[in-house]
Amino acid sequence: MSATAPAIPAAAPPAPLARLREVTKRYGQLAALDRFSLTLRRGEVTALLGPNGAGKTTAVRLLLGLTRPDAGAAEVLGRDPRSSAARTAIGAMLQVANAPDTLSVREQIELFRSYYPRPLATAELLNRTGLAALERQRFGTLSGGQKQRVLFALAICGDPEVVFLDEPTVGLDIQTRRQVWSEVRALAAAGKAVLLTTHYLEEADALAHRIVLIERGRVVRAGTPHEIKHSIAARRIRCRTRLTAAVLRELPTVTGVEADRDGVVIFAHEPEQVLREMLPLDETIGDLEVSAASLEDAFLALTHTS
Amino acid sequence: MIQAVLTAEARTPGAARLHAALMELKYEFIRLMRTRAYSLSVLGFPLMFYLLFGIGQRSSAAAQYVIAGYSCFGLGSACLFGIGLGIAFERAQGWLELKWASPMPRLVYLAAKMAASATFALIVMGLLIGLGVTAGRAHVSLAQAAELAGILLVGSIPFTALGLLVALIAPPKAAAGIINLVYIPVSFASGFWMPMRMLPHWLQAAAPALPTYHLGRLALGVFGLASGKHALEHWLVLASCSVLMFAAAWITFVRSEAKSP
Numbered sequence: 001m002s003a004t005a006p007a008i009p010a011a012a013p014p015a016p017l018a019r020l021r022e023v024t025k026r027y028g029q030l031a032a033l034d035r036f037s038l039t040l041r042r043g044e045v046t047a048l049l050g051p052n053g054a055g056k057t058t059a060v061r062l063l064l065g066l067t068r069p070d071a072g073a074a075e076v077l078g079r080d081p082r083s084s085a086a087r088t089a090i091g092a093m094l095q096v097a098n099a100p101d102t103l104s105v106r107e108q109i110e111l112f113r114s115y116y117p118r119p120l121a122t123a124e125l126l127n128r129t130g131l132a133a134l135e136r137q138r139f140g141t142l143s144g145g146q147k148q149r150v151l152f153a154l155a156i157c158g159d160p161e162v163v164f165l166d167e168p169t170v171g172l173d174i175q176t177r178r179q180v181w182s183e184v185r186a187l188a189a190a191g192k193a194v195l196l197t198t199h200y201l202e203e204a205d206a207l208a209h210r211i212v213l214i215e216r217g218r219v220v221r222a223g224t225p226h227e228i229k230h231s232i233a234a235r236r237i238r239c240r241t242r243l244t245a246a247v248l249r250e251l252p253t254v255t256g257v258e259a260d261r262d263g264v265v266i267f268a269h270e271p272e273q274v275l276r277e278m279l280p281l282d283e284t285i286g287d288l289e290v291s292a293a294s295l296e297d298a299f300l301a302l303t304h305t306s
Numbered sequence: 307m308i309q310a311v312l313t314a315e316a317r318t319p320g321a322a323r324l325h326a327a328l329m330e331l332k333y334e335f336i337r338l339m340r341t342r343a344y345s346l347s348v349l350g351f352p353l354m355f356y357l358l359f360g361i362g363q364r365s366s367a368a369a370q371y372v373i374a375g376y377s378c379f380g381l382g383s384a385c386l387f388g389i390g391l392g393i394a395f396e397r398a399q400g401w402l403e404l405k406w407a408s409p410m411p412r413l414v415y416l417a418a419k420m421a422a423s424a425t426f427a428l429i430v431m432g433l434l435i436g437l438g439v440t441a442g443r444a445h446v447s448l449a450q451a452a453e454l455a456g457i458l459l460v461g462s463i464p465f466t467a468l469g470l471l472v473a474l475i476a477p478p479k480a481a482a483g484i485i486n487l488v489y490i491p492v493s494f495a496s497g498f499w500m501p502m503r504m505l506p507h508w509l510q511a512a513a514p515a516l517p518t519y520h521l522g523r524l525a526l527g528v529f530g531l532a533s534g535k536h537a538l539e540h541w542l543v544l545a546s547c548s549v550l551m552f553a554a555a556w557i558t559f560v561r562s563e564a565k566s567p
Contacts, residue, residue: 114326
C-alpha cells in the first residue's frame with residue numbers, strides 16, 4: 001500500500017483550509033457575488049481588496065456561515081461552514097460598532113474562550129495582544145484602538161485554523177498597527193489561513209502572500225502583491241509638460257495618463273522609451289520622477305475607480 | 307460543582323455545551339446587573355410601587371394581590387428590557403453577528419438571556435415577598451412562593467418570545483420607547499396594578515385578549531385570588547401565544563437575513 005502511494009510534489013501548494021467555489025449570491029436584483037472563487041491556504045495571508053460594495057463582506061459572511069450561497073459552495077475544512085466542526089476552526093474579527101460595554105476585557109475573553117474546545121490560555125492572549133494591563137477595564141472605557149485589540153483577541157482565542165480579519169487596523173495608531181501586523185504574520189507562520197480585508201493597500205502589500213482584487217462580485221485579478229503591481233503598467237512617470245493628455249496617450253507603451261496638481265502622471269511599461277520620445281517634443285519638461293507603480297495605482301487601474 | 311464545570315479544561319461535547327451555557331448565563335447576568343439603567347429600574351420600580359401601594363394594604367389578600375401583580379410586572383420588564391432591548395442593541399452594533407460567527411451554541415444565546423432575565427424576575431419576587439411578609443400584612447407560605455416562582459419561570463417563555471420579536475421588528479434606538487409605550491398600558495389592563503373589577507368595563511372585556519392577563523390570573527391563582535376560568539385555559543393561551551410569537555420572530559429573522567448584504 002505504502003509503496004504505491006504517490007509522492008507529494010515538492011512545489012505542492014499548501015493545503016486549502018477554506019474555499020468558495022463558483023459562488024453566486026444575490027440580494028434581490030443585485031448579484032453581490034457572481035461565480036466567485038477564493039481559496040484560503042494553510043500558512044498564507046490572503047487579502048481581499050475591492051471598492052466598497054464589491055462583495056468583500058458577502059464573501060466573508062459566506063465563509064463564516066452567516067449566509068448561504070444561491071449557487072456554488074462554501075467550505076471550511078471541507079465542510080459546511082455552519083457545521084460545528086467548521087465553526088470551532090474559525091475565528092473572526094468583524095467590524096463591530098460596540099460590544100456590551102459593562103464586561104471587562106478579561107470577562108469578554110473568558111466568555112469567547114468558553115465557545116471553543118481547545119482555547120488558548122487567557123494570560124497568553126492578554127500578553128500577545130498587549131491587553132494584560134487592561135484586563136480589568138470595562139470594554140466601554142477602552143479607546144478605539146484598545147477595543148480593536150480586544151476584538152483581535154476574541155478572533156484568535158479559540159486557536160482557530162482559519163482567521164478572518166475584516167479591517168483589523170481601522171482606528172489604530174501606527175505602533176499598534178505594526179503590532180497587529182506582526183501578530184498576523186505570526187498566525188500565518190503558525191500554519192493558520194488568514195483572510196484579510198482592508199482598505200489600507202499598504203497593509204495588504206506588507207502582509208499578504210496573495211491578493212484577490214474583487215469588483216462587482218467578480219475576481220478582477222489575483223496574485224502576489226508583486227504580480228498585481230506588475231500586471232498594470234509597471235512604472236509611473238510624473239512630470240510637468242506642455243504636451244496634452246491626448247498626445248501622451250499615443251506614446252509607445254503608455255497605458256494611462258492622469259492630471260496630478262501642476263503636472264501629469266503617465267503609466268507606462270517602458271518609461272525609457274516614453275521619455276526618449278517626449279523630450280524632443282517638449283523642451284520645457286521639468287520635475288521629472290520615475291517610480292515603480294504602487295499597489296494603489298494597480299488597485300485604481302484594475303478597479304476603474306480613479 | 308458549577309465551578310468544577312467552569313474550570314474543567316478537557317470536556318466532552320455535552321460538557322462543553324453546558325460550560326458555554328453557564329458562562330453565557332453568568333456574563334449575561336453580570337452584564338445586566340452592571341447596566342444600571344436596567345438593574346435599577348427592573349428591581350426598583352416594583353419595590354417602589356409596593357412601598358407606595360402595597361405596604362398600607364390592611365388585608366393579607368390585598369397585600370398578596372400586589373405581590374402577585376408586581377411580580378408579573380417585574381417579570382415583563384426584566385424580559386422585555388433584558389431580552390428585547392439587549393438583542394436589539396447587540397444586533398444593531400454588529401455584536402450579535404460576531405457571536406453568530408463564533409461556535410457559540412445558537413440556543414445558548416437566547417436561553418442565557420431568558421434565564422438571566424428570569425433570575426431578575428425571581429429576585430423581584432423575593433424582595434416583594436420579603437417586604438410584604440416583614441413590613442406588610444401579607445401571608446405567603448413557602449409552597450405559595452415556590453408556586454409563584456414556577457409560574458414566573460414558565461411565564462418568562464412568552465415574554466422571551468415577545469422580547470425577541472420586538473428586537474427584530476423595532477428600530478434599535480426606538481426599542482426602549484416602544485416597549486414602555488406598549489408594556490405599561492398592557493400591564494395595567496392585565497390587572498397587574500389593580501383588581502380587574504376596578505378597571506373600566508370595556509377594558510375588562512378586552513383584557514382576555516392579552517397573554518399578560520392570563521399570566522396575571524395564574525399568579526393570582528396561587529393565593530386563590532383569581533376567579534373564573536380553569537388554570538389550564540390560561541396555560542393554553544400562554545403556550546399558543548408563545549408559539550405564535552416565536553414563529554413570527556423566526557419568519558422576521560429569516561427575511562431580514564435574506565435582505566442584509
